[in-house]
Amino acid sequence: xxxxxxxxxxxxxxxxxxxxxxxxxxxxxxxxxxxxxxxxxxxxxxxxxxxxxxxxxxxxxxxxxxxxxxxxxxxxxxxxxxxxxxxxx
Numbered sequence: 001x002x003x004x005x006x007x008x009x010x011x012x013x014x015x016x017x018x019x020x021x022x023x024x025x026x027x028x029x030x031x032x033x034x035x036x037x038x039x040x041x042x043x044x045x046x047x048x049x050x051x052x053x054x055x056x057x058x059x060x061x062x063x064x065x066x067x068x069x070x071x072x073x074x075x076x077x078x079x080x081x082x083x084x085x086x087x088x089x
Contacts, residue, residue: 014047017040020036049061
């Protein structure tokens with residue numbers, strides 16, 4: 001990957017990371033915070049993928065996959081708790 005493109009992508013992801021972290025803190029409702037936290041994790045996954053490509057190392061991709069799966073499960077659990085008031089039947 002071209003160095004300028006990589007640096008621009010990292011700067012952009014860092015700005016998005018800061019914006020989503022600010023939104024997690026400032027959001028008023030629980031669902032808005034869950035959505036902002038999900039966006040924060042998505043940006044972290046994108047950063048891990050960028051670093052995996054730059055360093056040619058596979059364990060960043062493993063960490064990105066694990067983080068994405070945990071984020072998905074947490075978002076589904078939060079949505080289920082909000083809709084039904086409990087996690088399990």
